[in-house]
Amino acid sequence: MPQTAALVGLEKRLFLKERELGALLEITQAITHDSGEADLYKIYQFTLIGQLGVRRLALYVLEEGAFRLKVNFGTTLSTDSRFTPAEVASWCPGTPCPVQELGLGPAWQAFELLVPVRQREATQALVFVGTMQGDYASQEALAFLETLSNILLGAVANLRLARQRETLLMAEAAVRREIEIAQQVQQLLFPQHLPNNKYVVLHATYQPHTEIGGDYYDVIEIDAHRLLVCVADVSGKGVPASLLMSNFQAGLRTLLRQNADLVTTVSELNHLIFRNAGGEKFITAFLAIYDRRTQVLEYVNAGHNDPLLLPDAGSPQLLHDGTVMLGIMDELPPFKVGLTAMPPHSLLFAYTDGLTEVFNRHQEEFGEQGVLTALVRNRYLPLPRLHHEMLHRIQQFNANGERFADDVTMLSLRVK
Missing domain, CATH: 3.30.450.40 (GAF domain)
Structure with a gap:
């Protein structure tokens, strides 16, 4: 049992x-x-x-x-x-x-x-x-x-x-698509061809720090005698910066079609940016019109790095006349348009702050003096070579090698 x-x-x-x-x-x-x-x-x-x-x-x-x-x-x-x-x-x-x-x-x-x-x-x-x-x-x-x-x-x-994980992957895919669209938009903002004729030659170099940078340049032939050059830098990066810059470009081209002068153009662009960004973003910009008949450059510097003008004879000039950065207030205070002679063989060099804000291992900044020294040394080189030498110089100076802390944009205009 x-x-x-x-x-x-x-x-x-x-x-x-x-x-x-x-x-x-x-x-x-x-x-x-x-x-x-x-x-x-x-x-x-x-x-x-x-x-x-x-x-x-x-x-x-x-x-x-x-x-x-x-x-x-x-x-x-x-x-x-x-x-x-x-x-x-x-x-x-x-x-x-x-x-x-x-x-x-x-x-x-x-x-x-x-x-x-x-x-x-x-x-x-x-x-x-x-x-x-x-x-x-x-x-x-x-x-x-x-x-x-x-x-x-x-x-x-x-x-x-x-x-x-699936939601994250979908979100990442959406972000990548947004970035691709913004990159396409940004590339469309840049002019596909720059003038190179018997009067002037221009060249631009753009090296973004991120996939979508905040720098912008443009060259617009107003008529047979005048052309406008613009270099600008939007606060921030990515898609919002790209969208704001597209608004800036659209506004600029619309105003030029209306034959607006530089004071009106800059004032209206400021109002446009302030209205679209609500004062939370701003743009520094340099806008200039060169008239080959008078050989005069009129310009407005809106809180931007001072471009350099190197005449064939005489001292380099810093182009600083203008106003504050755009988009921080609804109406700009009164400002004056800068005027300077630009005879044959003169060189205009405009850039964004990514070129100057480069530091060596001693935490010394490349700065405006570094730009001026390199520019004077290489001023008579063909413009593509000039830009190449400038990039090479800051890469040598930079403690991080080829990695820069910001976008680098250069735009040069040489009068023949």
Whole structure:
């Protein structure tokens, strides 16, 4: 008889282990089949009912700062019932405990035990268990229930991570697309061809610091005798800077078609930028009109680095007449337009601050003096070579090698 009882106990234990294996198989198959979160909770429920004989259960999972009801069968609990972590902090510290000891309302009295599910030394879920198959009313069965719940929580967490990763990838793709569009917009802003005729030759170099820089240059032939040159720098980088600069260019070209003078052009551009950016962004700009008949350059420097004018004979000039940066106030204070002679063989060199704000290992700035020295030394070189030598000089000077702290733009005009 004792042998028979032992054999029956062994068979029962084997039967229960088969049930446990069946439950594990159902859960793992659901995970490997890429089931959704709701499907995983349903499979968990059906597995507990079919394989383990659980007749009443409520699973609360910690989500967004509260334990929320995810699985509920055999009870009258409201689907939106929840607990705060503070409420459950003193419940069953790591081990199953009778529900009656928790002082909960009547709806929870149908449960017998609360099984806390812990991960990384913190309670991540609460399993309220009611009637179970008689053979499963044991500590071993409760331990298996906790294991099964842990597997479920891990699978749900992985699903959420996968969703977050997918959302992040979609967001990154959208950002990349925005950057591509902004790059295309920026390239369209730059003139495709610069004048090179018997009167003048121009050349521009643009080296962005990021994928979308804030620098801009333009050359516009107003009529057969006059051309406008512009170099500008928008505060900030990226898509917003690109969009603001496109507004700037559109406004500039519209005003020139209306034959506006430089004072009107600069004043209206300031108003446009202030209206579009609300004073939160600004643009420094240098705008100049060269008239080959009079050989005079008229210009406005709006808070920009002073361009250099090198006549064939005489000292270099810094072109600083003008006004404050554009976009910081609705109306500019009165300002004057600069006028200077630009006879044959004169060189105008305009640039952005990325050229001067380069530091060596002693934290000495390349500065305006560095630009002037390099320009005077190379002034008679062909303009592409001149720009190449200027970049080479600041690369040698720069403590970071070829990496600059800002965009670098150079625009040169030489009178023949």
